[in-house]
Amino acid sequence: MSLPQRFHWEKLADFCESVFRKAGVPTETAQIVAQSLVEADLRGVDSHGVVRTDIYLRRLEAGRIQPLAEPSVISEGPGFTLLDGNNNFGAYVGMKALRTALDRAKAGGIGIVGVKGSNHFGTGAFYALQAIREDMILMVMSNASQTMPPTGGIRPFIGTNPLCVGVPAGAEQPFVLDMATSVVARGKIIVAAQKGEPIPLGWAIDKDGNPTTDAQAALEGSVLPVGGAKGYAISMVIDILSGVLTGAGYGQYVNNMYENWNEDQNVGHFFMAIDIQRFIPLPFFKGRMDDYIRSLKAEPKAPGVPEILIPGELEHRQSERRKQYGIELPLKVAEELHGIGLRYGVSLLDAAMPD
Amino acid sequence: MSLPQRFHWEKLADFCESVFRKAGVPTETAQIVAQSLVEADLRGVDSHGVVRTDIYLRRLEAGRIQPLAEPSVISEGPGFTLLDGNNNFGAYVGMKALRTALDRAKAGGIGIVGVKGSNHFGTGAFYALQAIREDMILMVMSNASQTMPPTGGIRPFIGTNPLCVGVPAGAEQPFVLDMATSVVARGKIIVAAQKGEPIPLGWAIDKDGNPTTDAQAALEGSVLPVGGAKGYAISMVIDILSGVLTGAGYGQYVNNMYENWNEDQNVGHFFMAIDIQRFIPLPFFKGRMDDYIRSLKAEPKAPGVPEILIPGELEHRQSERRKQYGIELPLKVAEELHGIGLRYGVSLLDAAMPD
Numbered sequence: 271m272s273l274p275q276r277f278h279w280e281k282l283a284d285f286c287e288s289v290f291r292k293a294g295v296p297t298e299t300a301q302i303v304a305q306s307l308v309e310a311d312l313r314g315v316d317s318h319g320v321v322r323t324d325i326y327l328r329r330l331e332a333g334r335i336q337p338l339a340e341p342s343v344i345s346e347g348p349g350f351t352l353l354d355g356n357n358n359f360g361a362y363v364g365m366k367a368l369r370t371a372l373d374r375a376k377a378g379g380i381g382i383v384g385v386k387g388s389n390h391f392g393t394g395a396f397y398a399l400q401a402i403r404e405d406m407i408l409m410v411m412s413n414a415s416q417t418m419p420p421t422g423g424i425r426p427f428i429g430t431n432p433l434c435v436g437v438p439a440g441a442e443q444p445f446v447l448d449m450a451t452s453v454v455a456r457g458k459i460i461v462a463a464q465k466g467e468p469i470p471l472g473w474a475i476d477k478d479g480n481p482t483t484d485a486q487a488a489l490e491g492s493v494l495p496v497g498g499a500k501g502y503a504i505s506m507v508i509d510i511l512s513g514v515l516t517g518a519g520y521g522q523y524v525n526n527m528y529e530n531w532n533e534d535q536n537v538g539h540f541f542m543a544i545d546i547q548r549f550i551p552l553p554f555f556k557g558r559m560d561d562y563i564r565s566l567k568a569e570p571k572a573p574g575v576p577e578i579l580i581p582g583e584l585e586h587r588q589s590e591r592r593k594q595y596g597i598e599l600p601l602k603v604a605e606e607l608h609g610i611g612l613r614y615g616v617s618l619l620d621a622a623m624p625d
Numbered sequence: 626m627s628l629p630q631r632f633h634w635e636k637l638a639d640f641c642e643s644v645f646r647k648a649g650v651p652t653e654t655a656q657i658v659a660q661s662l663v664e665a666d667l668r669g670v671d672s673h674g675v676v677r678t679d680i681y682l683r684r685l686e687a688g689r690i691q692p693l694a695e696p697s698v699i700s701e702g703p704g705f706t707l708l709d710g711n712n713n714f715g716a717y718v719g720m721k722a723l724r725t726a727l728d729r730a731k732a733g734g735i736g737i738v739g740v741k742g743s744n745h746f747g748t749g750a751f752y753a754l755q756a757i758r759e760d761m762i763l764m765v766m767s768n769a770s771q772t773m774p775p776t777g778g779i780r781p782f783i784g785t786n787p788l789c790v791g792v793p794a795g796a797e798q799p800f801v802l803d804m805a806t807s808v809v810a811r812g813k814i815i816v817a818a819q820k821g822e823p824i825p826l827g828w829a830i831d832k833d834g835n836p837t838t839d840a841q842a843a844l845e846g847s848v849l850p851v852g853g854a855k856g857y858a859i860s861m862v863i864d865i866l867s868g869v870l871t872g873a874g875y876g877q878y879v880n881n882m883y884e885n886w887n888e889d890q891n892v893g894h895f896f897m898a899i900d901i902q903r904f905i906p907l908p909f910f911k912g913r914m915d916d917y918i919r920s921l922k923a924e925p926k927a928p929g930v931p932e933i934l935i936p937g938e939l940e941h942r943q944s945e946r947r948k949q950y951g952i953e954l955p956l957k958v959a960e961e962l963h964g965i966g967l968r969y970g971v972s973l974l975d976a977a978m979p980d
Binding site: 379422424437449503509517520549550554559562570571578 | 703705707735739775776777778779780782790792800802808834851859861862865869871875877899910914926935
């Protein structure tokens with residue numbers, strides 16, 4: 271029997287949720303983690319999609335994630351909270367941080383939440399899109415395990431620490447920037463390695479510091495920061511706010527979820543929510559965002575450029591498409607999920623879309 | 626008589642302050658503006674140094690800066706303030722915003738200040754270094770007039786909107802990132818044009834969208850965003866937080882200080898101050914910063930790289946050097962300042978250092 275490769279997004283989320291529940295994760299947490307993965311697939315960020323189910327489960331099974339732990343408050347003030355995720359799933363901890371930031375912003379205009387003791391929290395856009403639905407601006411950062419050298423260095427020291435900013439618009443699609451501070455997300459190199467495809471020169475160096483187009487060699491080496499010293503510096507900022515300031519790991523102390531099975535990851539995050547209407551009237555703001563986006567899109571284009579794009583625009587279109595036509599998974603990923611399903615008595619086939 | 630070109634930093638600041646005072650600027654404001662300019666020169670950011678005295682003065686003389694206007698509060702909450710700079714000097718408005726952000730952070734842990742109705746505010750580092758002296762983390766952004774195309778565009782639409790983050794350390798020098806979101810600061814191209822020097826390929830395109838090494842052609846064209854679409858997106862974030870959210874100009878509505886003499890600039894800024902000790906104990910934080918910086922600097926280096934650098938390190942050394950040996954100005958800049966001095970009855974020669 272050949273395995274299907276195209277799946278219905280909601281049913282795929284149900285599949286992941288069921289697997290996590292059967293592995294001992296409370297329903298709400300299992301739902302959040304599953305949604306965070308499938309939403310990444312919907313938006314075309316396959317590197318952060320259901321492909322991560324396996325590693326999340328393995329961390330859980332190895333006792334390196336505590337699915338029953340509730341995040342606790344370390345310190346707080348009128349505009350901020352410092353949370354300890356107590357090593358629950360990153361997406362669950364992230365949702366708690368998001369809710370706290372949004373509630374604080376609603377109460378006082380601004381909500382900042384630092385987080386220690388967390389794990390890989392998926393994509394920042396998962397949180398930003400929820401904030402946007404509540405007419406909030408959200409900035410989210412997270413540190414990550416070592417993958418990039420400092421400028422002038424030759425081996426991984428800092429993570430491809432992601433920066434995400436979500437801003438609601440009016441009639442236009444919201445602004446959603448969600449970027450790694452590397453030239454490309456390391457997840458894209460993982461996907462290339464899984465597909466056996468080469469990567470462009472300039473994305474990474476091998477373990478000896480030489481430029482490489484071999485995805486596997488790149489994974490064993492270092493991803494390069496975007497824009498050289500500037501990307502390195504922004505990645506440091508994210509590490510400082512998410513890690514040094516919160517008491518989480520930073521630099522070499524953020525543990526690799528694929529390689530370190532003796533220690534918790536101790537990932538740190540930094541959330542900033544802004545209640546727009548406390549600054550200026552919301553309709554005025556949304557009108558300005560629409561005008562800004564429309565003016566940008568109306569700019570004259572370089573030859574061969576079909577369209578000026580706003581961050582998040584392609585991902586939004588991809589999401590609409592995949593909700594309708596399904597999420598296509600590489601055979602290797604489908605096989606892996608199928609195996610996980612067999613192990614936990616949940617059928618991946620139920621999530622398949624008819625051809 | 627040949628004009629001296631090497632100046633004592635404090636005397637150079639006195640010169641600028643005197644000129645501004647004689648042009649009708651109150652003493653405190655004149656001091657702040659002069660300090661902001663000279664501190665940029667000290668740190669080697671010549672593009673934002675006393676070379677800007679002329680344009681600031683010309684805006685003032687043309688009635689396009691209101692040196693007596695006090696910034697006013699538009700809206701506020703426990704963790705934030707929205708200010709109208711009422712078109713005073715950017716550095717004066719920026720200092721007011723900084724003080725407000727620091728005071729709010731001291732009171733509640735977090736201080737966010739949005740600003741509309743401002744002007745060019747100098748370097749972000751000027752504010753960050755002051756926050757660092759008070760053991761605060763500061764993030765500062767400002768929008769700027771149109772100089773970069775969106776990705777896929779061919780003419781200037783967004784500014785090289787700068788991002789600055791300052792973080793105190795313990796025994797180590799503080800972390801001070803102060804970057805334009807372009808490949809290089811436009812000011813560097815201005816300096817190259819003044820010196821008649823070419824610029825590297827990749828910094829800019831000419832007015833027809835072609836790559837150029839001609840600094841003058843670049844100034845007539847567009848500076849390129851750092852890291853392609855990522856720099857474009859970060860520049861948009863800064864424009865949204867500094868401009869769209871505050872009621873200041875954004876995109877095409879931030880007026881060029883060199884070209885638009887009929888309208889105020891309406892620059893916007895965004896300040897975020899964090900009182901570290903409200904999150905975790907200050908000595909613990911500083912120890913972690915020192916460890917982070919030392920670990921980075923101890924990383925193995927690529928061939929030909931003498932040293933791994935931390936953002937702000939070179940600028941700090943340059944500042945120490947220039948405090949001792951003086952600030953050297955290009956002849957053209959010295960001549961311009963000398964002319965200004967003659968006009969206002971202040972002698973630039975008094976600021977010269979003996980050979």
